[in-house]
Amino acid sequence: MIKKIKSIRGMKDYLPSKTKKICFIEQTIIKILKEYSYKEIKLPIVEHTSLFKRAIGNVTDIIQKEMYTFLDKHGNNVTLRPEGTAGCVRSVIKHGLIHNKKQKLWYYGPMFRYERPQKGRYRQFYQIGVETFGYDDVFIELELIIILLKIWKKLKINKYVTLEINSIGSSQDRSKYSEKLFDFLKKNKNFLDKKLKKKINKNCLKILDNNSKSIKKIKNVPLLKKYLNVFSKKKFKYLCELLEKFSIKYKINPYLMRGLDYYNDIVFEWVTKKTNKNKQTICAGGRYDTLTKILGGSNTPAIGFAIGIERLMLLTKHISNKKKCFTDVYLISIKKNDRTITFKISEKIRNEIPWIKIITNLNSSKLKKKLSLAIKKKSYIALIFGEKETKKNQVIMKYLNKRIQKKVFINKIIKKLKKIFKQK
Numbered sequence: 001m002i003k004k005i006k007s008i009r010g011m012k013d014y015l016p017s018k019t020k021k022i023c024f025i026e027q028t029i030i031k032i033l034k035e036y037s038y039k040e041i042k043l044p045i046v047e048h049t050s051l052f053k054r055a056i057g058n059v060t061d062i063i064q065k066e067m068y069t070f071l072d073k074h075g076n077n078v079t080l081r082p083e084g085t086a087g088c089v090r091s092v093i094k095h096g097l098i099h100n101k102k103q104k105l106w107y108y109g110p111m112f113r114y115e116r117p118q119k120g121r122y123r124q125f126y127q128i129g130v131e132t133f134g135y136d137d138v139f140i141e142l143e144l145i146i147i148l149l150k151i152w153k154k155l156k157i158n159k160y161v162t163l164e165i166n167s168i169g170s171s172q173d174r175s176k177y178s179e180k181l182f183d184f185l186k187k188n189k190n191f192l193d194k195k196l197k198k199k200i201n202k203n204c205l206k207i208l209d210n211n212s213k214s215i216k217k218i219k220n221v222p223l224l225k226k227y228l229n230v231f232s233k234k235k236f237k238y239l240c241e242l243l244e245k246f247s248i249k250y251k252i253n254p255y256l257m258r259g260l261d262y263y264n265d266i267v268f269e270w271v272t273k274k275t276n277k278n279k280q281t282i283c284a285g286g287r288y289d290t291l292t293k294i295l296g297g298s299n300t301p302a303i304g305f306a307i308g309i310e311r312l313m314l315l316t317k318h319i320s321n322k323k324k325c326f327t328d329v330y331l332i333s334i335k336k337n338d339r340t341i342t343f344k345i346s347e348k349i350r351n352e353i354p355w356i357k358i359i360t361n362l363n364s365s366k367l368k369k370k371l372s373l374a375i376k377k378k379s380y381i382a383l384i385f386g387e388k389e390t391k392k393n394q395v396i397m398k399y400l401n402k403r404i405q406k407k408v409f410i411n412k413i414i415k416k417l418k419k420i421f422k423q424k
């Protein structure tokens with residue numbers, strides 16, 4: 001027997017039983033983004049590796065361990081995008097979209113990270129991301145948080161998630177702080193687990209932003225907030241005040257650093273509330289005011305976030321896949337010879353009454369079986385094409401829920417169906 005080809009570890013198929021729910025989630029999010037005048041940008045999945053190295057930072061897990069990088073046929077070093085921000089910034093610089101202009105953009109698509117797969121963590125996963133350019137006022141942070149809160153409410157998951165915020169200041173603040181933290185962790189390294197010990201010399205800031213409990217057990221760990229510049233402190237305080245004014249619940253997480261290097265000042269994550277399982281981040285973002293310059297553009301304030309669709313799916317078990325699955329008209333051909341006229345009329349209906357949902361069944365199975373399939377699909381009307389009727393230019397119209405049937409002239413079908421299914 002021929003060996004079946006397996007799918008790649010961590011890369012899922014989404015079968016029709018799931019796609020309806022994903023589509024509902026996407027559309028819910030996109031509708032809210034459109035209401036706030038965010039515009040879609042479509043970006044390539046493959047970019048030059050140097051883009052991600054420069055944007056995300058060399059000493060990050062993504063760059064060091066997780067990228068799908070390869071040489072293309074011309075020997076160019078390219079990478080499947082691990083996230084959307086870098087590509088978006090590259091694009092807005094290239095096309096002059098941020099030249100004296102503000103932008104509010106969103107994108108949707110697959111991202112790739114070579115991580116160890118587990119529930120909610122895959123090697124191909126989907127993000128809906130938002131990036132804004134040209135907004136430096138803290139009201140944009142507030143807007144993004146309110147948008148996300150609206151999305152959670154609409155998806156009825158607001159009670160399962162918490163907003164965590166922090167300020168990570170400027171890169172100068174972080175390098176001063178990093179020295180202090182490095183000395184402190186060296187002195188206390190015996191408290192750290194094996195994995196974290198290895199990270200001290202690489203990038204000690206990333207030790208804080210870690211799910212490992214060992215760091216949380218060490219007392220008196222120096223915190224970044226003491227090393228923040230006045231401007232960053234003020235901005236963070238103002239955001240906290242605004243969140244309170246708008247009655248938005250939040251938690252300051254002084255350990256929140258983010259795993260990508262391009263951020264400054266305010267960063268945030270929406271995490272699932274701890275049940276018996278570990279908490280999971282469903283959405284993350286923050287300000288990255290220096291990235292446009294780093295990637296060759298002019299200095300432009302920027303802030304954004306990305307929602308992990310798979311993690312959202314895990315939280316939205318209450319949304320059913322089977323909702324509203326109705327068919328308006330189910331067309332059936334009785335014999336082989338009736339198939340052409342059945343197909344012809346189904347196309348005519350599709351063209352002239354595009355708002356109704358129709359299924360055409362040209363199978364060779366028995367009429368009884370085809371009718372029971374029509375009922376299973378919750379069809380309202382079955383149109384049955386048999387030789388006897390079509391010879392007289394007629395068709396049987398059967399109301400499946402009323403058990404009524406009548407003969408209708410084929411040239412009157414469209415008029416009749418239009419009357420039954422008036423446009424919503």
Ligand code: HAM
Nearest residue numbers: 083085120121122125281282283284285304305306308
């Ligand atoms: P991130 O924290 O790397 O940030 O990813 C954002 C979200 O994508 C995560 O919170 C999570 O929900 C989801 N995610 C990440 N990795 C995986 C995975 N392996 N499997 C499933 N879901 C995953 C970014 O990507 C930034 N670009 C966000 C951003 C946009 N910041 C500013 N603008």
